[in-house]
Amino acid sequence: MALLSQKPQSNLNLLLISLTYLLYFGQLGVLVPYLGVFLDGRGFTSEQIGELFALITVARILGPNLWASMADKSGKGLGILRLGSLLTFGTFCLVFVVDSFWGLTLGFALMMMFWTAILPQLEVLTLNCVDSDATRYSRIRLWGSIGFIILTVIAGKAIDMFSSEAPIYVSAGVLAVLFISTLLINEPQAKPAKDKNTGSIWHKAKTPTFLMFILSAILLQVSFGTYYGFFALYARDLGYSGQATGFFIGLGVAAEIVIFLLAGRLISIFGIKWILVISIFLTALRWLLLGTVAEFLWVIIISQLLHAFSFGMTHAASVKFIHHYFGKAFQSRGQALYISIGFGVGGAIGNYISGQLWLQGAGSQQAFLFSAVIALISMLSLLLVRSKNMSASA
Incomplete structure (x- = not known):
C-alpha cells in the first residue's frame, strides 16, 4: 500500500512515477559514465x-x-x-567496505541483480497508468532523462572537487531516495488478461519477428560497450574536465528529452521498424565520428546529440513493440526478456570486447570502429522483418 493515498491515474501518482x-x-547518470573513472582511480x-x-x-x-x-504470477x-x-x-x-577486484565485482553484481527488478515493473506500471498512450508515456519517461542530466553534471563536478570516489557517495544517496519514492506510488488494480494465456511466453518469443528484434537489440547494446565503459576516460584523455x-x-540526454x-x-x-532502422544507422554514424575525429569539439557535440536516436528513439520504440507484442498476459516477462537478453547479453559482450580493445586508450579508435x-549489423537484421509484423497491433 502506498504511503500516500491517490488514484493510480491521478496527477499526483503520475508525478511520483516521474520522480x-x-x-x-x-543513478545511471552517475554510474554509467563514471564507474570506469572510479575503478581507474582504484x-x-x-x-x-x-x-x-x-x-x-x-x-x-x-x-x-x-x-x-x-x-506476473503474483500480480504484485x-x-x-x-x-x-x-x-x-x-x-x-x-x-564502501571492499576494495579488491572480486569483492567489487561481487558487490556490483548483487546490486545489478536486484536493480533489474526495477525498470521492467516501472515500465509496466507506467504504461498501465496511462492506458498504453505512447505520448503520455514519453512525457513521463523524459523525467528519467532529466534526472540523468542533473546527476551526471553533479557527479562530474564532484569528481573535480573531491576525487574519483565521489560517484559512489552520490549513488548511495540517490538509491536511498529512490526506495523512498517507490513507497509513495500506487498501481492500477489488476485486470484479467484478455489474451488467452497458453502458460508459456515462448510461443511469442520464438517467432522470427521477435528473434530478429532481439538480435538487433543485442547487437545494439554490444555497440554501446565502448561508450558506456570508456567515454568518460576518453574525454579525460582528450583533455576535458569531469565537469565538461x-x-x-548531459547534452546527449537533453537531446533525448526532446525526442x-x-x-x-x-x-x-x-x-516501429523504420524508427529503429533509422535510429540505429545514426548510432553507427555516432561511433564512427567518435572513433575517427573526436579531437574536434563540434564532433563530440554532434555525436552526443545523436544520443537522442541511439537511446531515446530506440528505447521508446522497443518498449512500445514489446508491450503490445506480448500483451497483458506476458507484459512483465516480455519487458524482462528485452532487458535481460538485449541489455544483459549484449552489454556483457560489448563491455568485455571494448575492454580488450581499449588498451589504456591506445586502442580507442579500434574500439569505436x-x-x-x-x-x-544490428540495423541490417531489422531490415529482414516486415514492417507490419512490428506494428503496435502485432
Whole structure:
C-alpha cells in the first residue's frame, strides 16, 4: 500500500512515477559514465574494467526474468519494484567496505541483480497508468532523462572537487531516495488478461519477428560497450574536465528529452521498424565520428546529440513493440526478456570486447570502429522483418 493515498491515474501518482524515473535514471547518470573513472582511480587496468563491467552485466540476464515471472504470477509488480529498490541500496553499500577486484565485482553484481527488478515493473506500471498512450508515456519517461542530466553534471563536478570516489557517495544517496519514492506510488488494480494465456511466453518469443528484434537489440547494446565503459576516460584523455564530461553527457540526454516528447507521434508516422532502422544507422554514424575525429569539439557535440536516436528513439520504440507484442498476459516477462537478453547479453559482450580493445586508450579508435560495424549489423537484421509484423497491433 502506498504511503500516500491517490488514484493510480491521478496527477499526483503520475508525478511520483516521474520522480521515480528521475531517480532511477539519475543513478545511471552517475554510474554509467563514471564507474570506469572510479575503478581507474582504484588502480584497475582497462582490461580489468572491461571484465568487471562484463561480469556484473551478466546479472542482467537472469535477474529480470526471475523478477518478472514473480510479478506476473503474483500480480504484485509494485511490491517487486519496492523490494528491488531496497535490496539494490543495501548491496550497493558493500562498495564502501571492499576494495579488491572480486569483492567489487561481487558487490556490483548483487546490486545489478536486484536493480533489474526495477525498470521492467516501472515500465509496466507506467504504461498501465496511462492506458498504453505512447505520448503520455514519453512525457513521463523524459523525467528519467532529466534526472540523468542533473546527476551526471553533479557527479562530474564532484569528481573535480573531491576525487574519483565521489560517484559512489552520490549513488548511495540517490538509491536511498529512490526506495523512498517507490513507497509513495500506487498501481492500477489488476485486470484479467484478455489474451488467452497458453502458460508459456515462448510461443511469442520464438517467432522470427521477435528473434530478429532481439538480435538487433543485442547487437545494439554490444555497440554501446565502448561508450558506456570508456567515454568518460576518453574525454579525460582528450583533455576535458569531469565537469565538461558531465555537460557532454548531459547534452546527449537533453537531446533525448526532446525526442521523447516527439516519440509517440514519430512512431505513429513512421512505424516501429523504420524508427529503429533509422535510429540505429545514426548510432553507427555516432561511433564512427567518435572513433575517427573526436579531437574536434563540434564532433563530440554532434555525436552526443545523436544520443537522442541511439537511446531515446530506440528505447521508446522497443518498449512500445514489446508491450503490445506480448500483451497483458506476458507484459512483465516480455519487458524482462528485452532487458535481460538485449541489455544483459549484449552489454556483457560489448563491455568485455571494448575492454580488450581499449588498451589504456591506445586502442580507442579500434574500439569505436568495432562499435560502428556492430551497429550497422544490428540495423541490417531489422531490415529482414516486415514492417507490419512490428506494428503496435502485432
